[in-house]
Amino acid sequence: MLGRVNHVAIAVPDLASATTSYRTTLGATVTEPQALPEHGVTVVFVTLPNTKVELLEPLGDASPIAAFLAKNPSGGMHHICYEVEDIIAARDTLKASGARVLGDGEPKIGAHGKPVLFLHPKDFQGTLIELEQV
Ligand SMILES: CC[C@H](C(=O)O)C(=O)SCCNC(=O)CCNC(=O)[C@H](O)C(C)(C)COP(=O)(O)OP(=O)(O)OC[C@H]1O[C@@H](n2cnc3c(N)ncnc32)[C@H](O)[C@@H]1OP(=O)(O)O
Numbered sequence: 001m002l003g004r005v006n007h008v009a010i011a012v013p014d015l016a017s018a019t020t021s022y023r024t025t026l027g028a029t030v031t032e033p034q035a036l037p038e039h040g041v042t043v044v045f046v047t048l049p050n051t052k053v054e055l056l057e058p059l060g061d062a063s064p065i066a067a068f069l070a071k072n073p074s075g076g077m078h079h080i081c082y083e084v085e086d087i088i089a090a091r092d093t094l095k096a097s098g099a100r101v102l103g104d105g106e107p108k109i110g111a112h113g114k115p116v117l118f119l120h121p122k123d124f125q126g127t128l129i130e131l132e133q134v
């Protein structure tokens with residue numbers, strides 16, 4: 001089912017500051033901010049030789065990462081995104097195994113313009129998993 005790690009995501013309280021940290025202090029290539037109001041976040045991607053790091057901050061009053069940041073005010077590792085070839089087949093297999101697919105269970109379009117789904121962290125070793133169809 002799982003392909004490459006598409007990205008590892010870090011939730012941050014201040015995206016501009018986090019971008020400076022990666023772009024200036026760490027000398028990394030960082031994309032421009034991408035507001036995703038339908039997901040309640042603004043993101044940038046740190047491009048690396050073998051994967052990406054997504055830095056994300058809350059956008060709007062109902063951001064799904066607000067509670068996470070309240071518990072982790074300096075930020076922290078938020079999710080890992082695995083690539084899948086067929087997100088519907090993956091979803092149906094996972095649901096049949098009893099895993100919880102978050103939201104209404106229908107894929108939404110993510111930051112890369114591809115369908116994504118999220119799996120509950122309590123079902124996967126305390127780690128929020130995102131699946132992205134490639
Ligand atoms: C799609 C666009 C973009 C992309 O890459 O393309 C993105 O990645 S957008 C990313 C932001 N969107 C999401 O994260 C959507 C999925 N997330 C959610 O639905 C919620 O964040 C949820 C349900 C995972 C947690 O929501 P919330 O924190 O409000 O609920 P609880 O406080 O009840 O948390 C339940 C339980 O889970 C623990 N938790 C929460 N978030 C995480 C996390 N990121 N990693 C690990 N564990 C997490 C939380 O501490 C609670 O544990 P408990 O022991 O019960 O206190």
Ligand SMILES: [Co+2]
Binds near residue numbers: 009081130
């Ligand atoms: Co993501």
